[in-house]
Amino acid sequence: MNLLKFHQVFTNEEACKLHFKQVRDKNGVVCNKCGSEHHYWISSMWMYECKECHYRTSLKKGTIMENSKLKFKTWYIIMLFMSATKKGFSAAEVQRQLGKKRYEPIWRAMHKIREAMGQREDLYKLEDMIEFDDAFFETSTPEKVKQSLKRGLGSQKQTKVTVATESVPLEDLESGTKSSSCRYFKMKVNQDFTKEGSKSLVTAMIGNNAVVRTDKSTSYVNISDCVDIHMTTKSGKETTNTTLKWTHVAIGNAKRNFLGIYHCIKSDYLQNYLNEFVYRLNRRYFGERLFDRVVLAASTATLQTSG
Ligand SMILES: [Zn+2]
Structure with a gap:
């Protein structure tokens, strides 16, 4: 989806809602x-009604948009931004482009999309x-960690990330x-350094029939327990x-990409940024179809964080 096509297809809020419903x-x-998976559609209310128990589900409910006051069109533009280029955008840049007063809802929406991207990635090994x-x-x-540190110590830290690549010699x-x-x-951000x-x-990350290559670091001694050949x-x-x-x-x-876009990344959010980077990397040949995939991810992901 490029900007011109987006402008032609998603002309208003209703067009975005109809697409999301589809x-x-x-x-x-x-x-x-x-x-139950059987529902009526109440078009006047933009709601699903369960055929069994008549419980009503809004279009946003059960998706990453649940609890969000942002319009569908805003979500759609954010997803367009996040799928249109190889590099991505910061929330501050998206906020500027949308002309929105508040930064926080945009920032939150982008992190939810990153979580949804991560969930799609987790479906495969x-x-x-x-x-x-x-x-x-x-x-x-x-x-809170910074406050407990003695003065004079830097606020930067190194977060360990485990990286795996399917690569055929x-x-x-x-x-x-x-x-x-x-x-x-x-x-994947690696925070648990125990054997388990x-x-x-x-x-x-890896199927048990895999053949895994590593360097001779001691942290990999147990890999042979999980895979075919190490x-x-x-x-x-x-x-x-x-x-x-x-x-x-x-x-x-990934490091160059993050350095170019974000001022600094909090360790708590690093996994989300990695999700977005890897999601796009793994779909590098998708071209304009990427936008539809992001909408699909947004509609099927389950919320991890509240609010
Ligand atoms: Zn029901």
């Missing part, structure tokens, strides 16, 4: 009270040949040159250029 209908609406590595992202410390039979092609990526914590992170390479030029190439490229791009 997306919801396609996926099915579930009654919050009795769990990486398979086959996988590069696996950790990275440290600079984040700012939450206020290729070898040119004539020249013997080795390379690899990448498919899907995952990036690392294990559940690995199993959430291969290690000593850290160095070889890992950067070949074995873990795409993972390192993705980490570098």
Whole structure:
């Protein structure tokens, strides 16, 4: 969806609501009270009514838009912004473009969309040949932690992120040159450093039939418990250029991307920013279809945070 097409299709609030209803209908609406999936549509009220128990569900209810006072058209423009370019926008920039007085509702809406993107990503695990590595992202410390720190200590901290990439090794039979092609990526903030914590992170990201390549870091000793084959390479030029190439490229791009858009990222929200980055990265060939996918994600995600 480009700006011109968006302007032609989503001319007003009603056009956005009708589109959102179509997306919801396609996926099915579930009654919050009795769990039935059969509903009447009361067009005068823009509400679904359960055929079993007559419980009414608004168009926003059960989606990330629930509890939001923003109009559908505003949500749609925000989703357009978040899907239209490779790099993304800050909430401050979107607020400026929308000419909105308040920053907070825009900021909140964007984080909900990022959560929805993360939920879509969590539906799939990486398979086959996988590069696996950790990275440290600079984040700012939450206020309460900052207050408890002694004066003079910096407010920046490093947040550990685990990155995995489906990457198929290729070898040119004539020249013997080795390379690899990448498919899907995952990036997860790693906060639980216990054995069980690392294990559940690995199993959430990677299918158990995978072949995983890492460097020789001790933090990966338990990976072989979760996957088929675990291969290690000593850290160095070889890992950067070949074995873990795409993972390192993705980490570098994510860091540059964040630095270019956001003033500083609070550690609590880093996962959301990673969600958006990875969501777009994994759909890099979607082109203009990306917008529809974001609307779908927004209509099917369940709320994680309240308000
Ligand atoms: Zn019902």
